[in-house]
Amino acid sequence: MIPLYHDFTDETVLVVGGGPVGARKARRFAREARVVVVSPEFPADDYGGAEHVRAAPTAEDVSAWVDRVDPALVVAATDDEAVNDAVEAAARERSVLLNRADRSGDRDVGSVVVPATVRDGDVVVSISTSGASPALSKELRTRIQSDIDGAGELARLTGEVREELKQRGIDASARRDAVRAVVQSPRVWKVLGTGGAKPRRTVDAVVESALGDKE
Numbered sequence: 009m010i011p012l013y014h015d016f017t018d019e020t021v022l023v024v025g026g027g028p029v030g031a032r033k034a035r036r037f038a039r040e041a042r043v044v045v046v047s048p049e050f051p052a053d054d055y056g057g058a059e060h061v062r063a064a065p066t067a068e069d070v071s072a073w074v075d076r077v078d079p080a081l082v083v084a085a086t087d088d089e090a091v092n093d094a095v096e097a098a099a100r101e102r103s104v105l106l107n108r109a110d111r112s113g114d115r116d117v118g119s120v121v122v123p124a125t126v127r128d129g130d131v132v133v134s135i136s137t138s139g140a141s142p143a144l145s146k147e148l149r150t151r152i153q154s155d156i157d158g159a160g161e162l163a164r165l166t167g168e169v170r171e172e173l174k175q176r177g178i179d180a181s182a183r184r185d186a187v188r189a190v191v192q193s194p195r196v197w198k199v200l201g202t203g204g205a206k207p208r209r210t211v212d213a214v215v216e217s218a219l220g221d222k223e
Contacts, residue, residue: 009121009138014105016041022077023058024065024095025085026050029109033083034058036122044077047086067094074098081105081120111139124149129160158200165211166190173215182219189218 021037023030026047031054034043038056045055048064065073067090074082074095082104084095092110099106107120123136124145133156135148166187173183190196193214199207 019080022079023083030085070094085109131159186218
């Protein structure tokens with residue numbers, strides 16, 4: 009499988025099944041998308057603001073639900089294999105992305121795996137074992153979280169610096185070297201998250217030092 013990022017802004021995700029797994033999937037996609045969860049019961053406490061539709065679709069009903077919601081992605085998250093099979097068939101017939109939450113390990117061609125994710129601002133790191141070991145994905149997520157602490161702030165700062173260097177007419181090679189110096193600087197990483205102007209001042213000092221070395 010090849011990892012890709014998909015922007016679900018203004019798109020709809022249909023989750024069939026409202027148990028703990030369906031709730032977890034709903035929370036994940038509700039970060040961007042409109043999420044509709046169809047289930048006879050909603051036992052979880054948090055669905056991320058998803059719309060609840062109280063119904064118990066049979067395998068024969070699934071196609072109508074997919075047509076009604078018109079999703080970009082369908083999640084099959086029930087404990088009924090026949091219903092999940094029908095969800096898969098309906099999605100494939102309509103060329104809609106599919107995630108089957110009841111399967112791990114080998115995946116069918118065209119299926120979607122929802123990976124464990126670590127976020128810090130705009131920095132996103134995704135971990136997947138292709139469904140073979142969810143426990144390992146969770147452990148790696150925990151380990152990586154501390155490693156990228158502050159990366160979101162640094163992404164914002166370096167984005168600002170790149171634009172400012174362009175406006176100053178600094179050539180592309182020098183800009184790359186300056187930004188590389190910033191992201192590799194222990195001084196910069198140490199002050200991330202301290203608030204105030206110190207992180208930006210430190211970044212500027214590293215940038216000017218890198219540019220001075222070019223002169």
